[in-house]
Amino acid sequence: MSHKKQTVWITGASSGIGRALALQFASANTKLILSSRNKQALEKVKQFCTKKDMKESDILVLPFDLTDEDQLDSIVEQAKYFSGKLDLLINNAGISQRSSLLDTEMSTYRKLFDIDVFAPIALTKLVVPIMIEQGSGHIAATSSVAGKVGVPFRTGYCAAKHAMMGFFDALRSEVTQHNIKVSTITPGYIKTNVSKNAVTGDGSTFGKTDISIENGMQVDACAKVIFKGLQKAKKEIVVGKGLEMIILKLKRFFPNLVFKIMESQYKKIAASNRLE
Numbered sequence: 001m002s003h004k005k006q007t008v009w010i011t012g013a014s015s016g017i018g019r020a021l022a023l024q025f026a027s028a029n030t031k032l033i034l035s036s037r038n039k040q041a042l043e044k045v046k047q048f049c050t051k052k053d054m055k056e057s058d059i060l061v062l063p064f065d066l067t068d069e070d071q072l073d074s075i076v077e078q079a080k081y082f083s084g085k086l087d088l089l090i091n092n093a094g095i096s097q098r099s100s101l102l103d104t105e106m107s108t109y110r111k112l113f114d115i116d117v118f119a120p121i122a123l124t125k126l127v128v129p130i131m132i133e134q135g136s137g138h139i140a141a142t143s144s145v146a147g148k149v150g151v152p153f154r155t156g157y158c159a160a161k162h163a164m165m166g167f168f169d170a171l172r173s174e175v176t177q178h179n180i181k182v183s184t185i186t187p188g189y190i191k192t193n194v195s196k197n198a199v200t201g202d203g204s205t206f207g208k209t210d211i212s213i214e215n216g217m218q219v220d221a222c223a224k225v226i227f228k229g230l231q232k233a234k235k236e237i238v239v240g241k242g243l244e245m246i247i248l249k250l251k252r253f254f255p256n257l258v259f260k261i262m263e264s265q266y267k268k269i270a271a272s273n274r275l276e
Helices: 018-025 039-050 069-083 107-132 155-178 219-231 241-254 257-272
Strands: 007-011 029-033 060-061 087-092 135-142 180-187 236-239
Touching: 007 018, 007 069, 007 257, 018 029, 018 039, 018 219, 029 069, 029 155, 039 060, 039 155, 060 069, 069 107, 087 107, 107 135, 107 180, 107 236, 135 155, 155 180, 219 236, 241 257
Parallel strands: 007 029, 007 087, 029 060, 087 135, 135 180, 180 236
Antiparallel strands: none
C-alpha cells in the first residue's frame, strides 16, 4: 500500500521515532501533520522535510498538549481541514519511567497513563469517525517491548504500554468492517532520548541515557522498518536488534524463563545502584 498523496498525522513528531518517521514520509509524496508540544522543534522538523523536496504547503505544524482533552475537538478539525481527509494517524507521543514501585507516587502512575494511554485513546476516538465517513483509514500506535514483557523499574510504563496494546488490538476488530486498518508498533531499545525524558518516582525527569538505549538500534533504521511495515499495513510491527527481540519470542513460548531473566535483571540493577 503506497502512502502517495495520503495525509499522515504523526504525534510526538518533534524528536526520536516520530521525527525519523516524518523524514521517511517526507520522501513519499505525502501531506504531513506534525504534532507535539514543542512548536519550535516541530518547525525544525518541517525544515528538514522541505529539504527532501516537500512543499511547505504540504506540511502542517500543529502543536498541542495531548492531555488537554478540551482542545482536542478543535485540533482534530484543524487537522481534517488541512487536506480534507486523514489517511494515517500515528499515535507516537509518550513517556517512559525509571523508578521502583516503592519509590513511585500515584500521581506519576496517573501521569504515565494520561500521556501513554488516555491521550491516544481520546485522539483516536475523534479520528475514527472521520475515517469511517471517508470509507478508509489507518491507525497506528507506538507501544514497546514493555507492552509485552514486564521490565523492572518500569511498572507504570509497562502497565501503560500493555494497556495501549490491548486497546488497539481490540479496536482493530471493531473497525475492520469500515476498511480501517490498525497497526501496533513494538520497538525494542532504540537510540533516542526516551530514557533522558523518562519520569522518576516523583514525576521529575530522569535525565540520563540508559546503556541499553545508548547501544540500541539507530532511530533512522528503526523508522525505515516501521515505514515499510505501515506500507504493508502489518498488524504488528516489531523493530529492534538486541536481546529484547529474543525475549519477545521467549515470553510467548517460555514465560517462566523470561520471569527469571527479569528477576535477575532487577537484582543486577539494584546491586549496582544504577537504573538502566
